[in-house]
Amino acid sequence: MTQAVRVHNFVVSRDGFGTGEGQSLERPFGHANPAELFAWAGATAHWVNRTDPGGTYGLDDFCTRDFAHGIGAEIMGRNKFGPQRGPWENLDWQGWWGDEPPFRTPVFVLTHYERPPLTMGETTFYFLDATPHEALARAFDAANGKDVRVGGGVATVRAFLEADLIDQLHVVVAPVELGRGERLWNSPHDLQERFHLEEIPSPSGVTHLFLWRR
Template identity: 55%
Template sequence: MSLVRVQNFSVSLDGFATGEGQTLQAPFGHAGERLHDWMFATRWGRAMLGRTGGSGGVDDAFARQFADGIGAEIMGAGKFGPPGWQDDPEWKGPWGSNPPFHTPVFVLTHRPRPSVEREGGTTFHFLDASPAEALATAREAAGGRDVRLGGGPTMLRDFLAAGLVDHLHVVVVPLVLGRGVRLWDGLEALERDYDVESTSSPGGVTHVTFTRRAV
């Protein structure tokens, strides 16, 4: 069976995956882009922005795993747009005409709308569903390939609490946000179900991977 994966998910030292005060101009609130500077400094990240250069090494190797073997993505409403996007029938996400997913993407929202097809193979579908129901739908669309959980942190907590995540890659960034939305709340002893490894990077971040233990 295909795996359920989280890739390149950044958190601060105090566990926040997004800051407070999210808007269209500041999708990560007061955190800005600081949680993701490590990724966009890599060769892979700069290529995603249409630029050349960037660093290789550990950070680049982890960043490149984002798309390998992925057949569909599930994301929360907060990743698809800032608060209130459901009230704008013309909103199609913040990624422009050619989003970086290139697969079916299932957006979890209590206010579904018709699917939105974009360039490059990305089609956004909107579901009001439980984690298990959404995963069943995404797995069917993925055609045997893996399903990526794209966040945000509230949605990831729900999938982790339901025991649906096979591989979790968290990047701990050396900054303290103090406020926002935390990833780990309510997930006490999560590590018992996983083999946990950490890899430090010369760039200052730590890559922590959780791989589900075989039953």
Template identity: 50%
Template sequence: MSKVKVTAFSISLDGYGAGPDQSLETPLGKGGEQLHEWFIPTKMFQRMMNKEEGTEGTDNDFAEKSFENIGAWIMGRNMFGPIRGPWPNDEWKGWWGDTPPYHVPVFVLTNHAREPINMKGGTTFHFVTDGIESALEKAKKAANGKDIRIGGGVSTIRQFLQAGYIDEMHLAFSPVFLGAGEHLFAGIDLPKLGFTDVQTTYSENAAHVILKKGK
């Protein structure tokens, strides 16, 4: 059965998924790059960067698993790119160049319409202007029975959490404090949303926590 999942989402020990003062130069906010130090060295990430080297082990296992059985992605506009407001032109096609690592349809939440972008490797970016329910409906059709991955950022995940649409989350807690920024769980009652099953695996660089809704 298709699941709506958050996977390999990095978070600080004090609950922030991005630092303060996000900008083109610091898209993850001040200190936000520290959240991903468990992921960047992995063989999975290095392969995404078209490199052969990379670490194996627990972190890489979780990185690899995060892409398994994914039939569609949903992401916020900030995760697609740094541009705000109306699209000035069609030049920006995402952070990842001509061959993004998604390889499936990706539905980008935005207030500004744009024609779909077909990329190499099977990725097509669709721009959804009528809310998360519409994006989820479109993603389910595109996924054709596979899972839907909610890719972030924090605001997007919070919207899907608060609406009760997320079935499972894999959070990678990095051993850093940010102190400010975008907090993932502020005002969110996870037990009330049905998350009761917790599994934790530790690596040298992160605590990998799986949260699932109880049966």
């Protein structure tokens, strides 16, 4: 099987924003409320942060449980990794995810300010000043024949879309309006020249969008 490049469980508001305005340490999604964006995922049995039993096993759960299947590496932007901008003042910041980040693969963090690799649990973060093509070559190599996830944020997904490097996208439209922030698209129909599009409403109130290359 060829290695594919996939966006998976990427949540946007009804008006197309993946994150709000004003990211900070206290508010990773800026003015957006992550509890609203991710309520659909938190309710599922396989949500990566679930610690208690229970949860749903319907459509939404098929999506959360598919998150890591067949994935050998992730690429993310620096703003997904942390709220800092510019040169690293120190190396204290180790991501939002605690001692055991949910990636459990090599993760390539795109940044103009490199720093040494950081291993947290089963995840190792590598910091690259690289173009999307260069980063993808590194990620394919590290992924051991498996697929590569482009994990976001918005600017990173857009850069990979503009470079025509993405094969499949799973985007979840949450039933909220953000009005401002970082916008993925005006409408998924913007991509229909290049991608098939399925829109599947879920009983939870989100709509799952599945896009794949024509």
